[in-house]
Amino acid sequence: MSEYNVAIVGATGAVGTRMIKMVEQSKLHVKAIKMLASKHSAGTKVKFRGQEVTVEETTPDSFTGIDLALFSAGGSVSKQYAPEAIKRGAVVIDNTSAFRMDPDVPLVVPEVNAEALQQHHGLIANPNCSTIQMVMALEPIREKYGLSRVIVTTLQAVSGAGNRAIKETLDESRAYLDGKEYTPEVLPVKGDKKHYQQAFNVLPQIDVFEDDGYTHEEWKMIHETKKIMCGGDMNSDDIQVTATCSRVPVPVAHSESIYFEVLDKNATVEGIQDAIKNFDGDVLQDDPANQIYPQPINAAGKKETFIGRIRPDLENKGSFHLWNVSDNLLKGAAWNSVEIAEYLDEMDLLRV
């Protein structure tokens, strides 16, 4: 059994703090752990398996002797330091969008396409949170019935925009209830021109707008899903995907309303339910008579993807709806990253 020196980059962020917990709970044998962040956060103390660890500023030499580096500190940090980590012999699992569409970089949800890990060259990309939980719901269906078309609307949690977005939404909610003014500075997108009230409101914008009217979040859902489910063939028309992404005033766990068409027109709700029930990491919560369906407050803090409200389009045979909820910081980010590391370890691929 190999033992690893692990580095967590972005250890103080919304995902980074979960990354620490997920490593603690994982099957990985950790020899030593290094907590890395920006200069601003250096000196902060965090706990790992009961021991206090001081957060250090990230530099190229931080990665000397590191076997596994888990990045979650923004795309620019990954672009700057992931190559440095790889150069020094680390395998990098990157939770940002920096390298996801690079054809040489596997984009992996282990339950869906672990075989893509075989092709890694030191860097594996963790997909976008909203993509991960969607492919977790759709892969058992694709395996059983084939999948031709996906139309998704997301209702995403504010934690997808980081700890500052959570704090802003909660502070803003209290101000709203107290009848006080509040000036948002983070949501919908930290770096965009305008900021809007998210408390008691819905914002149909996640990430910046592309020229074609789609947001970058929607672009990610479309293209990452194709890369993961179509074996990396970016020109694949095998599965058509289109998306609308919105943000709702929920702290943790994204909801997705997914409409999909399968190839096998004899597919049934019961058959889909069975496929989901038997798929690792998925939990079926689908009992309308007893008002059982996935909800963010129940999914928060859990590693699984929860799926319910499976029903046929009454006018189009082979088309169905489902409702899908998962913790965007766990399966959508930290847990999926650590799970990739576990798979690499089991597949003897945790080496450059």
Next chain:
Amino acid sequence: MSEYNVAIVGATGAVGTRMIKMVEQSKLHVKAIKMLASKHSAGTKVKFRGQEVTVEETTPDSFTGIDLALFSAGGSVSKQYAPEAIKRGAVVIDNTSAFRMDPDVPLVVPEVNAEALQQHHGLIANPNCSTIQMVMALEPIREKYGLSRVIVTTLQAVSGAGNRAIKETLDESRAYLDGKEYTPEVLPVKGDKKHYQQAFNVLPQIDVFEDDGYTHEEWKMIHETKKIMCGGDMNSDDIQVTATCSRVPVPVAHSESIYFEVLDKNATVEGIQDAIKNFDGDVLQDDPANQIYPQPINAAGKKETFIGRIRPDLENKGSFHLWNVSDNLLKGAAWNSVEIAEYLDEMDLLRV
């Protein structure tokens, strides 16, 4: 110019209080107004054009001498008293689901199908809130390009479940922020077995479940849309409609993510924008470069339907997305009802 004796049934409810405001602002000439409610609310004082009016208990004789009765006190009240009002010579505009699917009852959104008013026999039904704002967005598109298919996901406000649901959500939000326990008793559906936290949560249930796994709200969106847009032919397959309805922690104004296919495959985003811009009651808010898109906090208190984020499905010519927000208590209920009365008056149909 005719003058009318008007009765508002359910005058103290979330919709009823807006109904009073909408009558105040309307072009209707009101001779006298009668405020009706349950025995429980009788004696409450409400204001109409600066004058205090005492709410009376609804009885069959309440409708003697009434020309126009606006009902919004629940389906059972409408079933009991609408026939009594009609018998006494009133025209009833009913905001409940009691008579909507009756083939002899026009189901009307004036901008969309005012011609259906010609066939009334004393009773006109006001459609469900989520249906109204959807057909307001789709009708200009149908008129210009033809419409073959609609797939909608709603993000509905809690006020759709009445004043108690608003209070519950706000009280529950404060309890959540204070780290206190709160036991919900209203949402998702007052009369259903289980009640769930709506604050900082999403509930994929509005109204009760049907045997086929759809909620009754989803059923309403499907069948009411067909009745309104297909000229009352309930067997029409001209427009396929399917829906997923969810509730989000927003006090007022529903959001809808609508995917639709048109018949004319040369339809363009600009053409759709123009059609919406020129349609009475619709406001285009569609400027992604400047982060302009419809939001509940901006739509609340307004009579219009706000539409934006219009963009093509990149893989299916003739298919598009749009994002649609409107005040569910105004255009979705009170304003649409009063607007029906205005049309009846103009069309000289405000008589049995």
